[in-house]
Amino acid sequence: MNxxxxxxxxxxxxxxxxxxxxxxxxxxxxxxxxxxxALMAENLEVSPVDFEALGRIAKDRDIALVVVGPEVPLSLGxxxxxxxxxxxxxxxxxxASRIESSKVFARDLMRxxxxxxxxxxxxxxxxxxxxxxxxxxxPVVIKADGLAAGKGTVIASSMAEAEKALGDIMEAKVFGAAxxxxxxxxxLTGFEVSLLAFTDGKTVVPMxxxxxxxxxxxxxKGLNTGGMGSYSPPGFFPPELVDKAVNAVLLPAVQAMADExxxxxxxxxxxxxxxxSELVVIEFNARFGDPETQVILPLLKTDLTDIFMxxxxxxxxxxxIEWDRGACVGVVMASGGYPGSYETGFPxxxxxxxxxxxxxxxxxxxxxAGGEIYTGGGRVLTVVSRGGDLTEAREKVYxxxxxxxxxxxxxxxxxxxxxxx
Ligand code: AMP
Ligand code: GLY
Numbered sequence: 001m002n003x004x005x006x007x008x009x010x011x012x013x014x015x016x017x018x019x020x021x022x023x024x025x026x027x028x029x030x031x032x033x034x035x036x037x038a039l040m041a042e043n044l045e046v047s048p049v050d051f052e053a054l055g056r057i058a059k060d061r062d063i064a065l066v067v068v069g070p071e072v073p074l075s076l077g078x079x080x081x082x083x084x085x086x087x088x089x090x091x092x093x094x095x096a097s098r099i100e101s102s103k104v105f106a107r108d109l110m111r112x113x114x115x116x117x118x119x120x121x122x123x124x125x126x127x128x129x130x131x132x133x134x135x136x137x138x139p140v141v142i143k144a145d146g147l148a149a150g151k152g153t154v155i156a157s158s159m160a161e162a163e164k165a166l167g168d169i170m171e172a173k174v175f176g177a178a179x180x181x182x183x184x185x186x187x188l189t190g191f192e193v194s195l196l197a198f199t200d201g202k203t204v205v206p207m208x209x210x211x212x213x214x215x216x217x218x219x220x221k222g223l224n225t226g227g228m229g230s231y232s233p234p235g236f237f238p239p240e241l242v243d244k245a246v247n248a249v250l251l252p253a254v255q256a257m258a259d260e261x262x263x264x265x266x267x268x269x270x271x272x273x274x275x276x277s278e279l280v281v282i283e284f285n286a287r288f289g290d291p292e293t294q295v296i297l298p299l300l301k302t303d304l305t306d307i308f309m310x311x312x313x314x315x316x317x318x319x320x321i322e323w324d325r326g327a328c329v330g331v332v333m334a335s336g337g338y339p340g341s342y343e344t345g346f347p348x349x350x351x352x353x354x355x356x357x358x359x360x361x362x363x364x365x366x367x368x369a370g371g372e373i374y375t376g377g378g379r380v381l382t383v384v385s386r387g388g389d390l391t392e393a394r395e396k397v398y399x400x401x402x403x404x405x406x407x408x409x410x411x412x413x414x415x416x417x418x419x420x421x
Contacts, residue, residue, distance in 0.1 A: 002062050003305065005030045005041070006048045006078065007069025010332075010361040010382040011290035015067055015304075016041045017361070018297045022305040029061055035373045036362025036381075048073045051081040058087050065090065065308060068266075074286050075101035075147060079266075090308040092286050095262040099253070100269075100286035103152075104145045104181050113256040115249055116280045120185035126170040133162055133184055141185040144169045146178025150214075150226060155187060190275040192282065193237045194292045197250045197270075198307055200316040201263040204250045205307075208299050208323050209237045210292040216339055218414045225339045226379055229415035231329045231390060232295040236274065245272060245279055253284065265311055294361050294382045295328035329393040329416045330384040331401050335364070336408020338378035346375045346407040353403040355396065359384040360404070375406050391420040 003025055005015050013036045020028050020040050031054060033043035046053045048070060058066060066082050068074055068091040077094035091097070098105040110117040118141070123129035133140065142165045144152035152175055156162035169179035197206045210232035216222040249270050257264035269285035269292075297304065301322040310316045335342035344364065351360060351373060361384065364377015383401045387393030394416045401411060 001025060001064035002027045002029065004054070004058055004061070004063045004066045005033075005037075005069065006054065006066065006073055008032045008034050008037075008048075009069065009290055010363040010379070011288055011293045012069040013037050013361040013363070014294050014297050015069060015288070017359075018300065018304045019067065022303045024303070024305050027061075029057070029063065031057070034362045034376070035365035035367040036360070038367055048078075049076055051076075051078055054078075055081065055085050058082070058085070064088060065305070065312070067091070067308060069288065071097070071100055071147060071285065071287055088309070088312045090312060091266040092264050093262065096257055096264045097286040098262070099257065099264065099284045101147050102145055103143050103183055103283070106284050107183060109253070109256050109260070110281060113252050115252050115256075116278065118185040118188055118280060118282070120183055122181060122183055124181045126166070129166055129170060129182055129184060130163065133166060134159070136162075136184065137186075138162070139187040141183075141187050142166055142169065143183040143185065144175045144179045145181035145183070146175065148175040148178050150224070151175070152178060188273045188275055188280055188282070190273045190280075191234070191236050193234055193272050193274060194289050195237075195242065195245050195250070195270045195272055196289060196292065196296065197246070197268050198311055198316060198321070199250070199254050199264060199266070199268055200311045200314045201254065201258060201265050202314070203316040204246055204254055204268070205316060205321050206242050206246050206250065207296050208233045209242060210234070210289070210296050212289065212292050213412060213415060216334075216412075218412055223339050225334070227291040227332060228334070228412045229329070229331045230291040230295045231327070231393070231416035231419065232292070232299060233327065235390070235419050241274065241277075241279070245270060248279060249281055291330050291332055291382050294330040294359075294384050298328050298359060298384060298386055299324045299326060324386070326386050326388055327390040327393045328384060328386050329390060329397045330382045331397050331411050331415050332379050333381045333383065333401065333404065333406075333409050333411045334379050335375055335377070336410060338410075342378055343408070344375045344377065348373045348375060348380070348404065348406045350404040354383070354400040355385070357386065358396070358400040380406070380409070390416050394420055
């Protein structure tokens with residue numbers, strides 16, 4: 001069968017790589033993809049939110065399955081669109097993806113169904129939000145309700161910073177209508193983990209847990225980014241905690257969505273804080289995480305296409321999903337200046353000098369006429385290595401990444417370091 005992957009980052013590259021390994025798959029298309037996906041699939045110059053163009057392509061190329069990477073097309077109803085065309089599509093509907101696209105929706109759901117979440121308030125009035133804020137302890141967390149490309153959450157350590165964030169979101173509307181409502185939350189301290197699960201709306205199968213690193217600099221210093229690295233599995237989140245999270249968070253959330261009349265199918269991603277071995281939900285996402293997916297899927301033994309089809313058909317309970325016992329570390333190479341302004345168009349060298357078993361997933365890359373590869377975005381590559389444990393995977397990934405370079409490139413040196421000390 002032919003498969004279409006929607007999106008163009010390193011998450012979509014790993015999806016394409018894994019899907020292409022399936023003996024059931026004849027050809028993989030990706031819209032729009034990047035220089036890395038072009039090496040193993042056919043890139044199509046179509047925007048992930050141009051549903052009509054995607055639908056035409058899906059018919060023309062005899063696509064039997066569409067897999068959606070990013071949140072924006074999900075929140076705009078890409079799954080409803082392909083359902084309407086009668087083409088199998090992996091992901092939640094527009095209504096179900098509200099679990100990510102509206103933090104207020106997610107919070108109300110958690111409160112109604114007894115899923116542990118931070119203490120806080122939801123506001124649609126700026127004066128009321130400001131009044132509540134002034135009574136809160138610092139640091140305090142302020143979140144815009146809607147999608148804001150990962151920038152809608154501010155952790156403020158002074159009241160001036162908190163009031164500015166609230167004003168920016170609710171009054172200046174820096175995120176547009178995404179800031180019509182806000183959450184003002186208590187600040188939690190603990191270990192943060194991403195637990196993703198496949199679900200067909202009834203059965204929930206967790207993936208291997210993973211951790212991501214959002215700050216640009218070592219030691220979690222500097223500005224937030226789209227993710228600078230990840231590793232799997234975290235030692236502080238053993239299988240007992242995975243089971244606990246499935247029973248206390250993921251299954252109740254999937255059941256709640258069904259009870260609300262918006263059954264949830266696809267990947268459900270729980271961002272969890274482990275606070276003294278209690279689990280608190282920081283956020284839900286309606287999709288695979290980036291850069292978590294780059295360190296999760298290389299450990300998957302089962303055919304990913306079989307999993308997607310079981311989810312679409314609603315018989316996930318009949319599939320056994322198996323994982324490697326090893327560990328995986330991924331390090332993101334970014335352009336000089338990222339997450340601020342940066343230049344692109346620099347040639348990338350050393351892509352063929354990494355170990356045979358190293359994985360290099362592309363994000364912002366472009367291919368020249370002669371097949372040479374150039375930088376084309378802020379986050380450029382995720383270099384991933386597998387190992388028997390995190391110490392080995394970490395040692396391998398840093399050895400491999402030192403072979404790859406481009407002008408101005410930078411990357412964090414401390415990914416998974418805390419697990420090896
Ligand atoms: P979110 O926009 O909800 O994904 O939050 C972005 C990041 O902010 C999370 O990954 C956490 O690192 C941090 N964060 C969000 N909410 C809280 C909270 N209540 N306490 C501490 N950290 C938080
Ligand atoms: N790694 C965070 C996310 O994918 O939203």
